Structure formats: structure tokens, C-alpha cells
Amino acid sequence: MQFTLADIASALGTEVLGRGDIVLSGAAEPTDAGPDQIALAMDPKYAEGIKDGQARVALLWDGADWESLGLEGAVCLKRGKTAMPLITKALDPGMGVAPGVHPSAVIDPSAEIGEGAKIAPLVVIGAGVKIGANATIGAHVSIGYGTQIGDDVTLHPGARIAHGCTIGDRFTLQSNAVIGGDGFSFVTLDKESAVEKMRGDMADGDDAGAVEGSAHWARVHSLGGVEIGDDVEVGATSTIDRGTIRATKIGSGTKIDCQVQVGHNAIVGEHVMMCGNVGVSGSAKVGNRVVLGGKVGVSDNIFIGDDVIAGGGTNIYTNVPAGRAVLGSPAVKIETEMAIRRELRRLPRLAQTLRDLQKTVSKLTDKG
Missing domain, CATH: 3.40.1390.10 (MurE/MurF, N-terminal domain)
Incomplete structure (x- = not known):
């Protein structure tokens, strides 16, 4: 060049x-x-x-x-x-994929590929797939049946998109990422599981001790797909699970780093930034323009408002209102967490002071 x-x-x-x-x-x-x-x-x-x-x-x-x-x-x-x-x-020189379709690619006759496609060796594209113009698809990529993808898509080698997904324009999927895998959803059939019983006891104010429950897990199949907007990028080895009944959704402009997990039924807003090792649990809702630092964890069934910033390593267990900056485990306002950390640094000195006081009180008691 x-x-x-x-x-x-x-x-x-x-x-x-x-x-x-x-x-x-x-x-x-x-x-x-x-x-x-x-x-x-x-x-x-x-x-x-x-x-x-x-x-x-x-x-x-x-x-x-x-x-x-x-x-x-x-x-x-x-x-x-x-x-x-x-x-x-x-x-950027790109992936070096030659224009046209490589002879070793397996493309179902019912699939529709837009003009200007570059499709590398050993790509597999299923029945009823629709891909817009100017797609660049690296080697060993697979796209499941019925999936629809917009224009100017870039799929890096080894990326996987399952069946029944809908993806917008200018989508980038890095190597070994998976869109539309089954959600991690299981229930017990004969009686409630130990986890369910423990959560119920805790909600009622009881102690969370060891409990007995069923261990016979039955899979809840994932019938929903994944819906992704325009200008979204998903990093290498990240996964976005398909929904149980409705689709898991990722808004336009969102950028997802490597090794990020988005659980089934989650809804992620527009222009969200998720750094490496973020985990968003099933059915969580993340607002627009949210930034989740590295290793942030988001519990299931909670809501994070627009413009929230969560610092690295934060664990979010409850709803977070819009515009808040949070840090820590459990997540609190960032200024509160910094105050907590300042006090933690003083603990060794305070502990020594307490030991000295105990010795003084003990001596006074002995004299008395």
C-alpha cells in the first residue's frame, strides 16, 4: 500500500x-x-x-x-x-479476501448474496439467508438458515451466526465470536431447585443456609433470535445468546469488546460500550450510551439507565438510575466507593489502635 x-x-x-x-x-x-x-x-x-x-x-x-x-x-x-x-x-489492508465467492464455500441455493461480495474458503451459508451488498466474509464463517444481514458486513474468520438472526448494516464480527447460541436456561421439573428455594427464603428474610432441592435440570429451548442494529461491532470470542421466546436485542452503534457474554432476552441500548470480560445476565436491560468497564457483571432482570458509567470490576446487582457513575461490588456511587477504599486502607492502623486500647483496658481492669 x-x-x-x-x-x-x-x-x-x-x-x-x-x-x-x-x-x-x-x-x-x-x-x-x-x-x-x-x-x-x-x-x-x-x-x-x-x-x-x-x-x-x-x-x-x-x-x-x-x-x-x-x-x-x-x-x-x-x-x-x-x-x-x-x-x-x-x-488497514483488511483480511485479504478476494472478490467473488471461493469455490469451496457452501452456499444454499435459496440464499441471497448482494453485489460486491468477498467470500473466503470454507464459508457455509444456510437456506434463506439474505446478505446485503459489499459483504466481506472470512474463512470458516457459518451463517444459519433464515438469518438476514445488511450491507457492508465484515465477518472475520471462524465467526458464527446462528439461524433466525436479524442484523443491520456495517456490522463487524471478530473471529470466533458467536451470535445466536442457545441461552443458558434450565428448570427443575419435579420440585423447585435449591437455588430457587434459597432465593425465596432470602426474599422472605430467612437465613440463606444450605437447602435441599431437585438437581434434575431440563433445558428451556431458545425459540427467539438475536436482533442487532446498524454499526455494531462484536469482539473476538464474545457471545450473544438468542432469546427464549422474544429476541435478545443489541442497539445501533454499540461496541462490544472481546470475551463478553450477553445472556438470553437481554436488551442492550444504542451506542453502548462494553469492555473485555463484561457479563450481562439474562433479561437485563441496559440503556443508551452506557459504558461498562472491564469485568463488569450485571445481574439478571435488572435495569441500567441511560448514560451510566460502571468502572472496571463493578458488580451490579440492582437497578441503576440514569446518569450515575458506579464502582465496586456491590455497585455504589463512585464517590462512595472511593471513600470506602480510603477507609479500608486505614483498617490496619485502626486495628492496631484497637489492640492497644484493649491492652490498656485489660491492664486497668487488672489493677482495679
Whole structure:
């Protein structure tokens, strides 16, 4: 792949400073950049790195004195982070899937594939599947019968989409992720399970001791599908379970990291961000623009309001009102959790003070 600094400036909607005709083959961090790479240095703290590297051109912060850095050309941006989606998209070589359908792909005659498809080896597409225009489907992907997917989909190698799912435009599914697997739903037939009895006792205010119950589990089959909006991305090895009767839903613009689990019947809003190892239990509802940090757990059948932010490792057991920032296990307001942590750090000192007081009281008692 080759491009010029002028091409980058055009893609970012800004002007070139210095030479725009220098031919480049990639991007790199300032200290690692070679003569044919653009150095990404959108903050003044990277200035010394430019001097240590071999880059002739760079992407810089607004107002940078590019000539004093020894550069032949530059592009300056008011907010450097905004450049990253555009420049990385422009430089991404993609999966390398050739246009057309590979001879080894197995596609049911009733499936409908839109124009401009790129379908790699050993792809399997079931009966009645509909896929929009410009799909890129990597090797070993499988799509179950009756599933409908919009335009500009990108499915990475080994991704799985089960039957009866509905997915919008510009969907990205990373390798080994699974959309539409059966939900984890079981009941006991002869009598209530120990878990049900314990939860009932706790709700009534009784002690949650060991209880006896049935252990003969019967599967509740998942008859619903999964519905996903536009511009959604799901990371590698993540799973979204199909609903029991109604569909599990993921709103438009939502981004899901790797190794995330969304349980059956869950409803996730629009423009939600879920970081790695998040677990959303069945029938939970997550509002719009919610951010769940790494390893956040969400209990079943609860509601999280719009614009909630949950810090990493938070466990959410009860409803969270809109706009709240929470942290901890169980989740509390972030300022409350920070106060708790400050007090926890004082515990060793307080414990020693208590021991000293106990010794003093014991001595006074002995004298009395």
C-alpha cells in the first residue's frame, strides 16, 4: 500500500504543511518510524521521539513547529484522537479476501448474496439467508438458515451466526465470536431447585443456609433470535445468546469488546460500550450510551439507565438510575466507593489502635 502525505491530509479534511508529495507505505510511532512512514505524534510529549526516529513527515498537534523537528512535511490537528479512526481505516489492508465467492464455500441455493461480495474458503451459508451488498466474509464463517444481514458486513474468520438472526448494516464480527447460541436456561421439573428455594427464603428474610432441592435440570429451548442494529461491532470470542421466546436485542452503534457474554432476552441500548470480560445476565436491560468497564457483571432482570458509567470490576446487582457513575461490588456511587477504599486502607492502623486500647483496658481492669 502506498499513499502520500497529501492523501492523508485530504482524508482528514485539513491542509498539508511542507511537502505533500512524499510517498509513504505505512504509519508508526515516532521513535520507530522509518523514512517511508508517517510518524503519529499528536501530542507534544512525542516531540523527542520524532527527533530520535527517521520519519520525514508526521501527524502533529495543533500549532506544532514541524520544521524545528527536522521534518519535511506535516499535518497538524486540533484534536489528534479524531484522526485515528480515519487514518487507521485508510491504512488497514483488511483480511485479504478476494472478490467473488471461493469455490469451496457452501452456499444454499435459496440464499441471497448482494453485489460486491468477498467470500473466503470454507464459508457455509444456510437456506434463506439474505446478505446485503459489499459483504466481506472470512474463512470458516457459518451463517444459519433464515438469518438476514445488511450491507457492508465484515465477518472475520471462524465467526458464527446462528439461524433466525436479524442484523443491520456495517456490522463487524471478530473471529470466533458467536451470535445466536442457545441461552443458558434450565428448570427443575419435579420440585423447585435449591437455588430457587434459597432465593425465596432470602426474599422472605430467612437465613440463606444450605437447602435441599431437585438437581434434575431440563433445558428451556431458545425459540427467539438475536436482533442487532446498524454499526455494531462484536469482539473476538464474545457471545450473544438468542432469546427464549422474544429476541435478545443489541442497539445501533454499540461496541462490544472481546470475551463478553450477553445472556438470553437481554436488551442492550444504542451506542453502548462494553469492555473485555463484561457479563450481562439474562433479561437485563441496559440503556443508551452506557459504558461498562472491564469485568463488569450485571445481574439478571435488572435495569441500567441511560448514560451510566460502571468502572472496571463493578458488580451490579440492582437497578441503576440514569446518569450515575458506579464502582465496586456491590455497585455504589463512585464517590462512595472511593471513600470506602480510603477507609479500608486505614483498617490496619485502626486495628492496631484497637489492640492497644484493649491492652490498656485489660491492664486497668487488672489493677482495679
